Amino acid sequence: MGNPTAFLNIPRKEAGYRPVHDRVNDYGEVEQTLNSEDRRLQASRCMECGVPFCHWSCPLGNRQPEWQDRLYKNDIKGAYQLLTMTDDFPEFTGRVCPALCEKGCVLNKQHEPVTIRENEAAIVERAFSEGYVTACPPKKRSGFRVAVIGSGPAGLACANQLNRRGHSVTVFEKNEAPGGLLRFGIPDFKLNKSVIDRRLDLLKEEGIEFRCGVKVGSDVSAEDLLGEFDAVCLAMGAEVPRDLAVDGRDLKGVHFALELLQQQNRVNAGTEVSRQDRISAKGKNVLVIGGGDTGSDCVGTAHRQGALSVTQIEIMPKPPVGDNPATPWPYWPVVLKTSSSHLEGCDRRWLLDTRRFIPDSDGRVSEVEVEEVEWVKDEGTGRMNLVHTGRKEIIKAELVLLAMGFTQPVAEGVIDVLGLEKDQRGNVKVNESGQSSNPKVFAAGDVSTGASLVVRCIASGRKAAQGIHEYLNRK
Secondary structure (H helix, E strand, O other): OOOOOHHHHOOOOOOOEOOHHHHOOOOOOOEOOOOHHHHHHHHHOOOOOOOOHHHHHOOOOOOHHHHHHHHHOOOHHHHHHHHHOOOOOHHHHHHHOOOHHHHHOHHHHHOOOOOHHHHHHHHHHHHHHOOOOOOOOOOOOOOOEEEEEOOOHHHHHHHHHHHHOOOEEEEEEOOOOOOOHHHHOOOOOOOOHHHHHHHHHHHHHOOOEEEEOOOEOOOEOHHHHHHHOOEEEEOOOOOEEOOOOOEOOOOEOEEEHHHHHHHHHHHHOOOOOOOOOOOOOOOOEEEEEOOOHHHHHHHHHHHHHOOOEEEEEEOOOOOOOOOOOOOOOOOOOOOOOOOHHHHOOOEEEEOEEEEEEEEOOOOEEEEEEEEEEEEEEOOOOOOEEEEEEEEEEEEEOOEEEEOOOEEEOOOOOOOOOOOOOEOOOOOEOOOOOOEOOOOOEEEOOHHHHOOOOHHHHHHHHHHHHHHHHHHHHHO
């Protein structure tokens, strides 16, 4: 510990966001950065606890106290090396991770945790700018070939770890560019896509092959991949969105959240979209159904498209503000989360269930009928049951975005063709090594766990890579 009293004398200082009136006019990253001296002071606040709950909270097992100390001592090369021992892509997690580590930080008992996530992003950015990040191809190859299907965080992490072990890796991606939801799902104002391209250039230089625009199951069969490669890792995510089976669901103007987010990211990248296919919030009252991160991303995107108003509704109760006795430190606190997008303007409401979509004379959605609900505990089972109150109202909305999460991976084309065993939720069932019911096929990320966090997907990809490596060595 470089400064044993820093946590007493130096308050937590966040970089904060760009001013609202500035950031809503573009898709640049909203988060600002601190100068290097302020960043060092923030790193010095780490107490190097005897039991580092930050490390315990992190799915990757990041060694936060060690690289905080390196950052404080201005040893950026050493900090980056420690960081990448456990995290393949700190430039991603430093931007989009909800920072489970900070919620476990001992200083969070006073709501003043170390700015771990921001410090992480600062380390990797300085490492790139100061020339410490270079391609390191393996010195020799094992002779084994592995196919990774999907290039999101799980697929990229698996490919990276396998390549470092000397195996030849080919990544198959159905979209026009690698990145999965990092590229097409997360808005540019949270993760600039040049950050992804910078890392991909390194992975390619290190020997990983990317085949984009290739859909496994149609463009190439899953059986052919099993014949061509020594092992296959499925990392296609959980892409089946949760839908609403209510009257008017098929009206024009009602879209899944990712339809909007993916299209806008493509437009930002230069893709031409015809006027009739363009999903736009410009001049419209927008209703976002779903209170999670995807819904928040829709709120921010609607603002940048010029929405007239934005309302976000959630069927669950409003979480407590600040503290929640049901989820005490060091556990992840289930409390009200306000994102940068919410701060740009949004009417947030809870305990509302969508009953029907109402069309205008042209067959487009114009209003949405919602009903207040209550959650009542069943004394016999202890379960909370949804009860409709009968109190209904109409919300004006010319654009509705369904952001209620994802249920499972798409089974057709690969999972069903290979006859892989699935769990009760429809995910690919795997063992502790990430191995499926077919010994040659492994799975990582959301395809095996259901929709989760980027940091958990990276951890899952690393675990699957270790399992594949051990499987190949046994061969």
